[in-house]
Amino acid sequence: MTPRATGWLPRWGERLLAGLLVCLPAAAFAAPHPPDWLKPFLKFQLSPSIQLAALPGTPPAMRVKLLRRQQLEQQLLRRHPRGVLLLRETRLRVHGNGQITGRYRLVYRILRPQGSDLASFSVYDSPTWRVKRFRAWEVPRQGDPVRQRRKDAMAVNPYIGFPGYSDSLTLTQQLPTPQPGTVIAYDIRDREQPQILEHEWSFQQDVPVLEDRLIVRLPKGWEYKAAWRNWPATAPATAGAGGYLEWDLRRVPAVQLEPRMPPAAAVAGSLTLTFLPPQPLRALTLSPVNWRAVGQWYGQLTAGLAVPTPAIQAKAAALAQDQASLPAKARAVAEFVQHQIRYVSIDLSKSGGYRPHSAGEVYSNSYGDCKDKATLLIAMLQTLGLRAHYVLLNHRRGNVDATASSIGDVDHAIVAIDWPAGLSTDGLYALHDYPGLGRLLFFDPTYDDTPWGWLPAEEQGGQALVAGVAAGGDRVRLPVLGAALNHRLRAGSLVMQSDGSLRGRMREICSGSFANRGIELMHMLPERRSRLLNVQLASTTPGAEIHHWQGSSNSSDGSVVLDYTVKIAPYLQLSGDTAMLQPWLWPLALPRLRQNHRRLYPIQLGAPHSSSDFYRIHLARNLVLPAGSPLPPPQHLTLRLPGSPADQPPALAYSSQITWQSTPEGPVLQLLRSLTVNAFSLPAAELPALRQFFQAIRNDANQPLMLQVAAATPPAAPGAQ
Amino acid sequence: MKTISRLYRHKLSRYILLALAGLALALPAWAGWPKLTPAERQFTAPPVAPGAAAVILEKTVYCDNVKNTIRRFFRIKILRSAGLEWATVKVPYIDNSMKISHVEGRTVEPDGTIVPFQGNVWRAVMVKIGDEKIKAMEFDLPQARVGSILDYRYTIALRGGGLQDNGGYFVETILLPNTTWHLQSDLFVRREDYTLLANHSYNLHLLMIGLTPQQRPKRVGALYTLELKDVTPSPNEPFSLPAVDVLKSVRFLYSTHSFGLESARVYWRELAKQYAYAARHFIGNPKDLRRWLVGVNLSGTPEQKLRAIYARVLQIKNLYLGAHVVSPRQNHSVKDVLKHGYGYGTELNLTLIGLARAAGIPAWWVHSGRRNAMRFIRSWPDSDQLNNDLVMVQLGTKPVFLDPEAGCPYGVLLWYEDHVTGLVANHKGGQFVSVPFQLPRAAMRERRLDLHWQGGAAPGWQGTLTVQFHGLLAMQWGDRWRTRDAAGRQKALDQLARNWLPASARLKNTSSHGWQVGAPLLSAVWQVTLPASSPSTFWPQDILNARHPPVLVAENRLEPIYFHYPYLNQDTIRLLLPPGVSARNLPPATIIPNPPNSKAGLVFVERAALQHASQGDMLTIHRRMQLNMELVPVIYYAPLKNLFSVMTQTDRQRIVLAGQPTAALQKQ
Secondary structure (H helix, E strand, O other): OOOOOOOOOOHHHHHHHHHHHHHHHHHHHOOOOOOHHHHHHHOOOOOOHHHHHHOOOOOHHHHHHHHHHHHHHHHHOOOOOOEEEEEEEEEEEEOOOOOEEEEEEEEEEEOOHHHHHHHEEEEEEEOOEEEEEEEEEEEOOOOOOEEEOHHHOEEEOOOOOOOEEEOOEEEEEEOOOOOOOOEEEEEEEEEEOOOEOEEEEOOOOOOOEEEEEEEEEOOOOOEEEEEEEOOOOOOOOEEEOOOEEEEEEEEEOOOOOOOOOOOHHHHOOEEEEEEEOOOOHHHHOEOOOOHHHHHHHHHHHOOOOOOOOHHHHHHHHHHHOOOOOHHHHHHHHHHHHHHHOEEOEEEOHHHOOOOOOOHHHHHHHOEEOHHHHHHHHHHHHHHOOOOEEEEEEOOOOOOOOOOOOOHHHOOEEEEEEEOOOOOOOOOOOOEEEEOOOEEEEEEOOOOOOOOOOOOOOOOOOOEEEEEEEOOEEEEEEOOOOOOOOOEEEEEEEEEEOOOOOEEEEEEEEEOOHHHHHHHHHHHOOHHHHHHHHHHHHHOOOOOEEEEEEEEEEOOOOOOEEEEEEEEEOOOOEEEOOEEEEOOOOOOOOOOOOOOOOOOOOOEEOOOOEEEEEEEEEEOOOOEEOOOOOOOOOOEEEEEOOOOOOOOOOOOEEEEEEEEEEEEOOEEEEEEEEEEEEOOOEEOHHHHHHHHHHHHHHHHHHHOOEEEEEOOOOOOOOOOOO | OHHHHHHHHOHHHHHHHHHHHHHHHHHHHHOOOOOOOHHHHHOOOOOOOOOOOEEEEEEEEEEEOOOOEEEEEEEEEEOOHHHHHHHEEEEEEEOOOEEEEEEEEEEEOOOOOEEEOOOOOEEEEEEEEOOEEEEEEEEEOOOOOOOOEEEEEEEEEEOOOOOOOOOOOOOOOOOOOOOEEEOOOOOEEEEEEEEEEOOOOOEEEEEEEOOOHHHOOEEEOOEEEEEEEEEOOOOOOOOOOOHHHHOOEEEEEEEOOOOOHHHHHHHHHHHHHHHHHHHHHHHOOHHHHHHHHOOOOOOOOHHHHHHHHHHHHHOOEEHHHOOOOOOOOOOOOHHHHHHHOEEOHHHHHHHHHHHHHHOOOOEEEEEEOOOOOOOOOOOOOOHHHOOEEEEEEEEOOEEEEEOHHHOOOOOOOOHHHOOEEEEEOOOOOOEEEEEOOOOHHHHEEEEEEEEEEEOOOOOEEEEEEEEEEEOHHHHHHHHHHOOOOHHHHHHHHHHHHHOOOOOOOEEEEEEEEOOOOOOOEEEEEEEEEEEOOOOOEEEEOOOOOOOOOOOOOOOOOOOOEEOOOOEEEEEEEEEEOOOOEEEEOOOOOEEEOOOOOOOOOEEEEEEEEEEEOOOOEEEEEEEEEEEOOOEEOHHHHHHHHHHHHHHHHHHHOEEEEEEOOOHHHHOO
């Protein structure tokens, strides 16, 4: 008898339903299977070549090749990294309308317990850069694998705790139990409608990479430009018809993390691809083939925004009316934008993060981000008859690659003012003459603490793009103010009291980056400032306390004067007729460059700066220098860059001198010390010399002074009868 | 008046009256902007915080527990440019259970011009996990500058229950919002008004922190009101008690119980019964657990037995501490824990109780508070206060408190678990016990540096550095680095020791022991070289950088100093001087207190001694610093600061090593 269908379903339908009813619950409770593309990596062993090479029948040529591969892998893993990136594959498809769809696959293996951070991965999600898929797998050596989907990711707004608003989110997948041996994989798909047609392939990471592959498919008629950074240029391995490009890099060593190293992006290998569409799309989007094109694009993007409204004109006129000269008027306007317009960033992804608000909007709101402040300043300067331009840069020196012309490197905007030839330049240090651009005065209205005419220390000497000039845009190196301008002089006089304590009044005269710090201290709440300064001083001079702190800034030259009193109790260490004291009271900020392996990257020293100490310590009258125990000899230490000419100042210089003066009131110790840093950085090979240099300074600074008490009485205060 | 009381007795009229009263109180703040007084316009600096960046001139909060709404009004004056950040208003809220509406704001410029807020109110997702979203309502008040007065207000509506419900654990079933008035903030508050319209259907409990009895909120029917003036900003001092214990606040708690201590007693009794029931259910019959004691050495004294059982429990994989288990299954009883060989924190505590009882040792489950969260208030019937659990074992007359959940060594608790009140769970209704204070020896660090002079091509001091962390410190450092492999631990240890020695020192960790969970001692040894051209030097007494962090630097202090736990640090430095080199200028010994008294709050001894030996003189520096207290009243701040200063000065003293090694030794 043939079984009958129930009537409302055909027989095959019943079978299908029955099958589904059986399979679906089983599928729902079964552990998720890793996808096929991940399976080869689950059994993958690092350096299996040695076993293969030893197999009988392996041809000698193959054996050599396998042994070579093993050698290279061992070389790659010689520093016991916490994990290894087995594979990263990036597939980009550029569509004819400029849209880019991407698929990214990453497979890590955790090698050490410290590699558990590789089980966490974040991607950026915004209305114009939409993440369509974000899956993650954790496949342990034993046990069931774990799979997470996009809905399992935690989304966090990047503006948490930051003044501003953003419609973007950071999606983070955090896998639960990463262990050594576990394979971690991510599969991401996104769709982007970029304003800028470029992609940065950062293939060098903080873990070694066994294989990193980039596959790009371009529409017909499109071209590309490749700019390599810190890596030899390589042509695409496969360049077939239809714009198919493929790069495949193997065994990329990890970026070694070192103290005082340049920003990771400045030393890691990367490839910036610029996509060049045919017209008319080329006119609508940015293909940053060179800095001029980027400048032109930014000029178009900001066209009509930096226009002074009547309200702006009135405000600029009101600010300028009490000022006699044009430089003074410009300064009044710049300081208004710097101090009266709050920093608040409204980051909407539709504007691409690069388009500022109009000057009128920024003025009426009284707030904006860096590019908004720049827009308002440009508009206000325009009412004074001064022309100004946007300057795009990265807030960390070294991050902008001069050759790549990548807008992705840029994260900050300041202003460059065309400074007319006949105009006074007194007190203007961020001024430079550029061929083709003329004399430019740079000003950053975002940093509250940088005075007019100066440039923040982190920006000095960095690469920047001046946009909206006649030629479109031009890359420039920002001015360097020099060690003499970034200077601090600490001077004063301290008197030893009858109880052996030391008291006195000190003054610090600061300029440049030191002045910025001084202004920051002035803005601090008094209790917080007092705590900070006392902790700092007490780290070298225990028992030291700072009181009556006062700060004032000199508006004419941008310098800051800090006055305070110091009390150190007790100061003298007495033992019988011997007294010991520490002459150098203030710490010198010397970095500790501890490193067990060979240095790879240059040592960053910050912007050129110098600091000097000059103070007198009036000692008790019954203290004398013991016979045959002279004062520490004067120190004159220099560190020169190899091959630098003798007439050039050394990269680092240190000098110190202690002199003993006998006066009717008692002996006086006169202390003079200075440290000058003239170079931004030193080559890696100079690390031993730099360490030695710093150690010599430390030895000098920590050297106590031994004195003798002339009579068997406690030290008497200077001048006491 | 009679009519009102008659009306009040009628349920419906009661609500109408309450609503009208609430409206009358709230009306001044919401009908229009409160009038700006000349005093507010001319306000320049608060009397207690002269350098303040901004000040709250007025703050009004109206909580309606009938409609489940909160309305807030702020009037802030910007005094310095750093205060401009207050012009950006960001209010986080939970998307599904809260709604923010009626957002209004304005800026009164220093010249009196009023700029109403007409901009966008942004609502951005801040954090999203699954379907749960935390959003932030944000707006920026325009034209804010130094001297401006910012007015803004908004209403929060709570949907279905509330944010801070009572946990619902065992007894409480009410899901009403438990309001907390946070009266102190980062800014000085010139005047603040708080109002609560309570839900009259339930009992409401009130707790005041940092307020005097005179400042108790006034009650009219279901309306609670509080007005405060000149409220100081929160001090934010280092080494302070938890903010929740010191900052001024009023907490309201809905409860099914009536008011008063007697009722709280009933509450804790019921709670203890519930805990005891849960423990009994999970442990089962202790006799059935005896077979799991096979292999545990149960000979000797009860304490030895208990130690053996404790060691057995510590062998169970603690999932709470991150032990890795492939596909763990749920434990329903102590038997399951022992069978599977793994368990989460509380399950391990109950396993210890079960095994101890199986061995005939009485043991109980104790719920206690944590000193790092808030102090326990017995009259406050809120189970959230007991957010920790321990095991109490009776050994003779002495109770012993243990915590295998946290992987503590035997007899040691986490610092915040001692000196607290605990509730012992039993079916009779429980009892409160005091978890005793741990001795400084429970957190001891011993360091020993042995050096001798090595001449030759690379002259310098060579030797070994040994460190031993005991008890609490062994656990803290072990937890920090246990998950790393041997190379990772070695690197971390080298990093630690580098902070103790001068910058020029070279060192290498050669061994370390005691990384297992519950180990009472963690020790490590390094080979140390201090390069020096000659042994003649000024040798600092504090070569191991033992200086206490200079935390007590502020001139004055407002809050007690909270050191968390007592501790003992002991250092011994032995320097074998080469023949020909002598030590002089040995500083006199410093002993605090003098005469020595080990019961003093702080004991400090530092002395250097020279012994003549055949190989050369041996210079020994001994330093001992013992803190016997965890909380120091603020009146002792100045003497305490002085003591630390003396200690630091003593540490900085130097010993003169003079002379040159004899030629015979230099050749070595």
